Amino acid sequence: MKPPYCRMLSVFLLLLTAAYLPGSSGPASAHHSFAMFDRARTIELTGTIREFQWVNPHTWVQLNVARNGRTTEWGIEGRSPNVLSRRGWNRQTLRPGDRVTLTVYPLKDGRPGGAIISVRFADGRVLDADTPSAVDTNEQR
Amino acid sequence: MRRLAAPLLASALLLTPFVAFAQDAGQSVTPTAALAADPVDLSGLWVVSNRSARGALDENLQPLTAEQYLTPAGTEALASVRPALDPSAMCLPAMPRHIPGPYPIEIVQRPGRVAMLFEWDTVFRLIYTDGRGHPDPLDDQRYMGHAVGQWQGSELHVDTANFNGKAWLEGSGLPMSDQAHLTERYWLEDNGQTMRVVIRVADPVYLSRPIWRSYYFNLRNDWYIREYLCAEGNRDNVFQQREGELGSLTAEDVIETGD
Numbered sequence: 001m002k003p004p005y006c007r008m009l010s011v012f013l014l015l016l017t018a019a020y021l022p023g024s025s026g027p028a029s030a031h032h033s034f035a036m037f038d039r040a041r042t043i044e045l046t047g048t049i050r051e052f053q054w055v056n057p058h059t060w061v062q063l064n065v066a067r068n069g070r071t072t073e074w075g076i077e078g079r080s081p082n083v084l085s086r087r088g089w090n091r092q093t094l095r096p097g098d099r100v101t102l103t104v105y106p107l108k109d110g111r112p113g114g115a116i117i118s119v120r121f122a123d124g125r126v127l128d129a130d131t132p133s134a135v136d137t138n139e140q141r
Numbered sequence: 142m143r144r145l146a147a148p149l150l151a152s153a154l155l156l157t158p159f160v161a162f163a164q165d166a167g168q169s170v171t172p173t174a175a176l177a178a179d180p181v182d183l184s185g186l187w188v189v190s191n192r193s194a195r196g197a198l199d200e201n202l203q204p205l206t207a208e209q210y211l212t213p214a215g216t217e218a219l220a221s222v223r224p225a226l227d228p229s230a231m232c233l234p235a236m237p238r239h240i241p242g243p244y245p246i247e248i249v250q251r252p253g254r255v256a257m258l259f260e261w262d263t264v265f266r267l268i269y270t271d272g273r274g275h276p277d278p279l280d281d282q283r284y285m286g287h288a289v290g291q292w293q294g295s296e297l298h299v300d301t302a303n304f305n306g307k308a309w310l311e312g313s314g315l316p317m318s319d320q321a322h323l324t325e326r327y328w329l330e331d332n333g334q335t336m337r338v339v340i341r342v343a344d345p346v347y348l349s350r351p352i353w354r355s356y357y358f359n360l361r362n363d364w365y366i367r368e369y370l371c372a373e374g375n376r377d378n379v380f381q382q383r384e385g386e387l388g389s390l391t392a393e394d395v396i397e398t399g400d
Contacts, residue, residue, distance in 0.1 A: 035224050036389050055374025057232070077376075077389050082244060082260060082367045113389055 037105040037115045045074060046101040054081050054091035061094060061116060063102060074112040076104055078129055087128065094119065171271045176252035179270070181295045183248045183255065183327060186365065187336050187358035189241045197352035202339070205352060215315060215347035222314025225377070225390040228284070228307060232371035234264045235308035236285045236301060237323060237340045241356055247366050255290060255297065260366045268299050278303045282319060299325040310342065318346035334360050 047065035050073060059078035064071050078084065081091070094100065099122050104114035117130040197205045211219070228235060240246070244260035253271035268290040275287050282305035290299040306319035321344040328337050336358040343351040376388030 053374055056369050057371040057373075057375055057377065060374065060376070075376075075388075080369065082369050085367070086364075107389060115389070 038108045039105050043106050049094050049096050049098040052094035056080050072112050076114050076116045078116040173253050180292050184250045185360050186245050186247050186362050188245045188361045190357040190359045192357040194355040202355045210348050210350050210352050212349045218316050230377040234262045234284050260369050262371055263369050275302050284308045297327040318344050320345050
């Protein structure tokens with residue numbers, strides 16, 4: 001059971017994300033529509049990193065997830081290295097063999113894929129991946 | 142020798158306009174030395190701000206609903222949009238889509254030119270401020286359009302035409318025809334820390350009336366332009382997906398499914 005503030009944070013993040021849905025032309029959507037992801041639903045995937053592709057236009061996390069004695073490789077799409085690097089990520093943030101839990105928006109069509117929202121490491125540290133763009137990090141403080 | 146001179150001179154006179162036409166496509170170009178200094182320097186690294194407006198606006202920069210500005214062709218295009226056919230998913234750039242990015246834009250300026258260097262897709266755009274017009278669209282059509290500008294007081298006014306009809310106006314799937322026409326205004330506020338960008342978009346094919354976009358940019362010279370080569374790992378181009386590499390888009394995103 002998640003503490004209530006976690007749930008509130010999730011709802012807040014969901015609303016924040018909804019505000020950035022492509023279709024309107026504000027400073028957020030780049031490269032492609034996110035229509036194929038079910039943004040009304042989030043799932044948690046715990047597994048082992050097979051590969052972290054630090055490439056444009058999108059990063060990819062290849063995650064091996066074992067469930068009911070069967071291992072499935074998920075392909076999780078992330079924001080570009082350009083966006084993530086300005087949020088404290090680098091090409092070694094996820095390394096092969098790392099045990100992590102990803103929170104993702106799943107693909108609507110049921111294939112083992114989705115869009116990454118955040119990653120939780122074995123030590124409990126959480127790194128956000130879902131800020132829609134550079135916009136929320138560039139305001140002068 | 143004298144007998145040769147006349148035909149040579151005649152040939153040179155005949156060839157000169159032809160060569161000039163081939164090089165300049167009918168554009169007259171003012172030498173940089175003859176140009177006045179620009180009244181404002183927009184140079185710097187600009188990052189789009191949360192203060193920017195979203196969606197289509199009217200001339201008073203108030204929100205419009207889709208019914209207020211789409212032609213039937215525009216409505217139809219949106220209703221049958223296939224995300225995998227987004228030119229951007231195939232790494233192709235577009236204007237004004239590249240303005241809000243959300244990636245940074247570096248502006249480099251000198252009399253006669255304002256260069257916009259876009260991090261997104263590592264593409265550039267030259268705005269000619271040397272008095273030339275647009276080239277003949279028969280031989281020069283572009284995803285980004287051809288841009289000419291002039292300084293009016295402390296504002297840069299830009300006129301962009303020569304679109305190729307292959308880009309989308311936005312990720313929703315609203316296309317831009319080759320009749321699209323942009324008029325942009327750029328100016329500085331907050332002692333040069335903010336750049337305002339207001340863009341008027343006209344397109345007789347997909348828009349029943351002009352629409353406006355309004356953006357604020359923050360000056361962030363502590364950032365730098367990174368490389369962004371979209372072809373590097375693009376699984377979104379479903380026509381080039383490699384075996385075993387799951388992309389988020391599929392053939393169903395290309396084909397009309399009626400859902």
